Amino acid sequence: MRYFSTRDNTRHVSGAEAIVRGQAPDGGLYVPESFPAISGEELAKLVPLSYADLAFCVTKLYLPEFADEEIYEFTKQSYGDNFSSPEIAPLRSLNEDTSVLELWHGPTCAFKDMALQYLPRLLAGSLKKTGETKEVCILAATSGDTGKAALEGFADVDGTRILVFYPRDGVSDIQKLQMISQTGGNVRVCSVNGNFDDTQTAVKAIFGDALLRDELERSGKFLSSANSINWGRLLPQIVYYLYAYTSLTRRGKIALGDKVNFCVPTGNFGNILAGYIAKEMGVPIGKLICASNSNKVLTDFLAKGVYDKRRELVLTASPSMDILISSNLERLLYFTGGRDGNLIKELMAKLNKSGKYEVDENIRAAIGGTFIGGYNDDERTKTTIKDTFREYGYLVDPHTAVGLGVLNDIRRDTELDGHTVAVSAASAYKFCETVLDAFGEDCPDDVPMRFERLSKLTGTLIPEPLAELADKAVRFTDTIEKDEVREYVWQYTR
Ligand SMILES: *Cc1c(COP(=O)(O)O)cnc(C)c1O
Numbered sequence: 001m002r003y004f005s006t007r008d009n010t011r012h013v014s015g016a017e018a019i020v021r022g023q024a025p026d027g028g029l030y031v032p033e034s035f036p037a038i039s040g041e042e043l044a045k046l047v048p049l050s051y052a053d054l055a056f057c058v059t060k061l062y063l064p065e066f067a068d069e070e071i072y073e074f075t076k077q078s079y080g081d082n083f084s085s086p087e088i089a090p091l092r093s094l095n096e097d098t099s100v101l102e103l104w105h106g107p108t109c110a111f112k113d114m115a116l117q118y119l120p121r122l123l124a125g126s127l128k129k130t131g132e133t134k135e136v137c138i139l140a141a142t143s144g145d146t147g148k149a150a151l152e153g154f155a156d157v158d159g160t161r162i163l164v165f166y167p168r169d170g171v172s173d174i175q176k177l178q179m180i181s182q183t184g185g186n187v188r189v190c191s192v193n194g195n196f197d198d199t200q201t202a203v204k205a206i207f208g209d210a211l212l213r214d215e216l217e218r219s220g221k222f223l224s225s226a227n228s229i230n231w232g233r234l235l236p237q238i239v240y241y242l243y244a245y246t247s248l249t250r251r252g253k254i255a256l257g258d259k260v261n262f263c264v265p266t267g268n269f270g271n272i273l274a275g276y277i278a279k280e281m282g283v284p285i286g287k288l289i290c291a292s293n294s295n296k297v298l299t300d301f302l303a304k305g306v307y308d309k310r311r312e313l314v315l316t317a318s319p320s321m322d323i324l325i326s327s328n329l330e331r332l333l334y335f336t337g338g339r340d341g342n343l344i345k346e347l348m349a350k351l352n353k354s355g356k357y358e359v360d361e362n363i364r365a366a367i368g369g370t371f372i373g374g375y376n377d378d379e380r381t382k383t384t385i386k387d388t389f390r391e392y393g394y395l396v397d398p399h400t401a402v403g404l405g406v407l408n409d410i411r412r413d414t415e416l417d418g419h420t421v422a423v424s425a426a427s428a429y430k431f432c433e434t435v436l437d438a439f440g441e442d443c444p445d446d447v448p449m450r451f452e453r454l455s456k457l458t459g460t461l462i463p464e465p466l467a468e469l470a471d472k473a474v475r476f477t478d479t480i481e482k483d484e485v486r487e488y489v490w491q492y493t494r
Pocket residue numbers: 110111112145146228265266267268269270271272320321399425426
C-alpha cells in the first residue's frame with residue numbers, strides 16, 4: 001500500500017513513513033492509494049469480533065509492511081483494560097431508529113483516546129520499520145481533547161517527547177486541568193494567546209519550516225504530529241464505524257447489509273472522514289451527518305460548495321468544535337476530486353491567500369451524495385441536553401448534543417431512511433459548566449463539587465480519571481503569543 005500527499009501525485013511513501021512524518025513536506029496530508037474493499041461475506045465474518053480483533057483486521061489492511069503478530073500485539077494492548085468498558089465502544093439504544101456510540105470510555109474521557117491509545121504503538125513500530133533512530137518530538141495543537149489524549153498516550157514512551165499547545169481561552173476548565181496536571185518526564189504543555197485556528201496554524205507552519213527541521217535534525221531530533229492530520233490518527237478511527245455496524249447487527253437492530261447513517265459532531269473533520277473511508281471500503285453506510293456549532297463553515301460549504309473561513313471564530317459551549325479551518329476536508333476533496341494533487345494544491349493556496357475556495361459541480365455532487373450538513377447554536381444545544389435526559393434518561397455532553405439536535409432538525413425537514421448512530425465524542429463530565437447550566441443548576445467553582453452535583457442530578461457515575469483530577473498538582477503554566485510558538489518548540493525540543 002502506497003501513500004501519497006494530497007498535494008503531490010508524483011512521490012509516495014509507505015504507511016510506516018506516513019505515520020512517522022505526520023504531514024507531507026509539501027504541506028499536504030498523506031492518503032492511501034486505494035481503499036481495501038470489505039465484501040458482504042467478509043463483513044459477516046467480522047460481526048462476532050471483539051473491538052481489539054476488529055481493529056487488528058481493519059488496520060492491517062492498510063499496513064501490509066507490518067507482521068500480523070505486530071499489529072495483533074498493538075491492538076491487544078491499545079484496546080484492553082485501559083478502557084472502562086469491556087466493549088471499548090459501547091452502543092446505547094435511544095429508540096428504534098437511533099443509537100448512541102459512546103467513544104469516551106478511554107483514559108481521558110473523549111473519543112481521541114480511540115486513536116491516541118494506539119498511535120504511540122504504531123509510531124514506535126513505524127520508527128523501527130523506517131530505520132529512524134532520531135528522537136521523535138510530537139507536536140499537537142488542541143481544541144481541548146486531543147491534547148490530553150496525546151499526552152496520556154505518549155507520556156514516558158521511550159524515544160519520544162511531546163509538546164502540546166492549547167488556545168488560552170478556548171478549552172473547558174476540566175480540559176485545561178487535565179492537561180496542565182499531566183505527569184511524565186517527556187511532556188510539556190503551553191497555552192497560546194489566541195484561538196484554536198491561530199494555534200493550529202502556528203503548529204502546522206512549524207512542520208513546513210525547513211530551517212527548524214534541519215536544526216533539529218542536527219541535534220538528533222525530528223518532529224511528528226499527533227493531530228488528525230497524521231494518518232495514524234485516522235486509521236484507528238475507521239474501526240469504530242465498523243464496530244457500531246457489527247454491534248447493531250449482533251443486537252438484531254439491523255440486518256446485515258442494511259444501511260446505517262452516522263451523525264458526527266465535527267471540527268477538524270477527522271472523525272467523520274474515518275466514517276467516509278469506512279463507507280468507501282464497503283461498510284453499508286447511508287448518510288454522514290456533519291454537525292457543527294455556530295462556527296458553521298462546514299454547514300455553509302456543504303450547502304453552497306464554497307469554503308469561506310473569512311469570519312470571526314466564536315467561542316461556544318462545544319469548544320472542541322470551535323474551528324474554522326477543518327484540516328481533513330482536504331483529504332475528502334482529494335478523494336472526491338479524482339485524486340488530483342495539483343487541484344488540491346491550488347485550492348489550498350487559495351484558502352491560504354484569500355480565505356476561501358469554491359469546488360466544481362462534480363466534487364459537490366460526490367460530497368452531497370453522502371454528507372448532510374447542519375448546525376445548532378449554544379441555546380439549542382443546552383435544550384437538547386435537557387430534552388435528551390428528560391426523554392431517555394440519557395446524559396450527553398454539549399458536542400454530542402450538537403449532533404443530536406442537528407439529527408432532529410434533519411428528521412423534521414427531510415426523509416432520513418434507516419437506523420442512525422449518533423457518535424458521542426466526550427463524557428458530559430468534561431463540560432460540567434454547560435451541562436449544569438442546561439439543567440438550570442449553578443456550577444460550583446470547586447471541581448469535585450461540580451462532579452458531585454452532576455452525578456447526583458443525573459444518577460450517573462463520575463468517570464474515574466476525572467474524579468482523580470482534584471488531587472493532581474498543576475505542572476504547566478506557560479502562556480505565549482502565537483508568533484512565539486516556533487521559539488518555544490526550539491527551546492524545548494533541543
Ligand atoms: C475532537 C472533538 C470533536 C471534533 O472532531 P474532529 O475529528 O476534529 O471533527 C468533537 N467533539 C469532541 C468532544 C472532540 O473531542
